[in-house]
Amino acid sequence: IRGIFAVIIVFSHMKSYLDTSGMFDSIFAKILWLIGQFMVTMFFFYSGYGILEAVKKRSDYFKGFFRNRFLKTLLHFDLAVLLFFILNLALGIPMTLKKTLFSFTGWESIGNSNWFVFCTLALYLLTLLAFSIFRKSKWGATIFTTVLTCGLIVALAIFKQSYWYNTLLCYPLGMFYSLLRDKIDALFAKRKWCYHVSLWLCIILTAGLPAAYSYFNIGINYQILYIIMACTFTLAIVLASMKISANNKILYWLGVNSFSIYILQRLPMITLRHFGLDDNNLIFSLIAIAVTMIIAPLFTLLTNGIDKLLFKRKQN
Numbered sequence: 001i002r003g004i005f006a007v008i009i010v011f012s013h014m015k016s017y018l019d020t021s022g023m024f025d026s027i028f029a030k031i032l033w034l035i036g037q038f039m040v041t042m043f044f045f046y047s048g049y050g051i052l053e054a055v056k057k058r059s060d061y062f063k064g065f066f067r068n069r070f071l072k073t074l075l076h077f078d079l080a081v082l083l084f085f086i087l088n089l090a091l092g093i094p095m096t097l098k099k100t101l102f103s104f105t106g107w108e109s110i111g112n113s114n115w116f117v118f119c120t121l122a123l124y125l126l127t128l129l130a131f132s133i134f135r136k137s138k139w140g141a142t143i144f145t146t147v148l149t150c151g152l153i154v155a156l157a158i159f160k161q162s163y164w165y166n167t168l169l170c171y172p173l174g175m176f177y178s179l180l181r182d183k184i185d186a187l188f189a190k191r192k193w194c195y196h197v198s199l200w201l202c203i204i205l206t207a208g209l210p211a212a213y214s215y216f217n218i219g220i221n222y223q224i225l226y227i228i229m230a231c232t233f234t235l236a237i238v239l240a241s242m243k244i245s246a247n248n249k250i251l252y253w254l255g256v257n258s259f260s261i262y263i264l265q266r267l268p269m270i271t272l273r274h275f276g277l278d279d280n281n282l283i284f285s286l287i288a289i290a291v292t293m294i295i296a297p298l299f300t301l302l303t304n305g306i307d308k309l310l311f312k313r314k315q316n
Contacts, residue, residue: 001042001237001241001246001255002042002043002046002255003250003252003253003254003255003258004246004251005039005042005043005258006254006257006258007254008035009039009040009261009262009265010261010265010292011032012032012039013265013266013269014269014284014285014288014289015032017272017273017278017284018284019278019281037163037167037226038167038229038233040116040167041167041231041233041234041237042170042234042237043116043258044123044168045171045173045238046174047120047171047174048123048127048145048170048171048172048173048178049174049175049177049178051069051127051175052138052142052174052175052178052179053178055131055138056178062128062131062132065124065127065128065131066128068311069124070121070124070125070128071311072307072310073117073120073121073124074121075303075306075310076259076263077106077117077121077263078104079299079302079303079306080112080263080299081103081110081112083264083267084103084110084111084112084266084267084270085100085103085110087267087271088110088111091270091271091274093111093274095110106118106119106121111266111270112266113262113263113265113266115160115163115164116262117263118164119152119156119164119165123145123149123152123168123171126145126148126149126152127141127145129148130142130145130148138179139179142172142175142176142179145171145172145175146169146172146176149168149169149171150169152168153166153168153227156168162223162226166223166227166230167227167230169227169230169231170230170231173231173234173235177238188242195239198235198239199236199239199240201232202232202233202235202236202239203232203236205228205229205232206229206232206233206236209225209228209229209232210229213225257296257297257300260295260296260297260299260300261296264295264296265288265292267292267295268291268292268295269284269288272284272287
């Protein structure tokens, strides 16, 4: 599933470098517009889910969390930002000192994708705070993480655009799903109709809320509905994955390298545009994808090697 959404993200980012005025190109752009921020929901969901699963397996998981999860992710991100810095210097692309410094935190960008990593790091810190307070209560920590995430959403809504915050609740949603998974599986095994009702309810809410918002002129902020739709979309994918298998070697490879693909894909896109090679959408796309698929696994090998040197204790 991560592999599928990694591909969607590549095409979504590529769209901003292309001329989509053509008939087929506009259809392509429309499809990506409809998917919108939903393309990152599963990454937030699996991140929250994975942390709770690790806590359930190892009670001392958070002893090395800051170093092995937060700092490791930040280091990987900063290595990629350094590549963009070097590329900008080589191509003569102007950068301010302030923007460059803040780009290493994810708050700003010098051409790289940034908001997702910034929010992920922020969610890690909030989770660490929650589990530091509720050391012996997974439920307490999960609920408090949710409250803190809502606070983060409000804060980001003040300073940033909506795409920075309208999918963040999928992260604690993954934590709740981890806590309830056994009960959910038991319920669906015992009462299969519950599964089908849940799946179709999530699909209907995801597809129907925008129409209801427009038709009934609902007097609330649309971003609130979007946050709800992001969660129902995520649950729909999770429920569908119970019945539909998407396993194959290509998707697995894409999933393993999804971070590298996400963080490096703009390098060839920026370079191609700089040299005026964005006139032909097909050639631009093929070259950008090919280069990304070459450098992404190399970057993964690099970060894995660094991790072995700096982060000896394995973190699930």
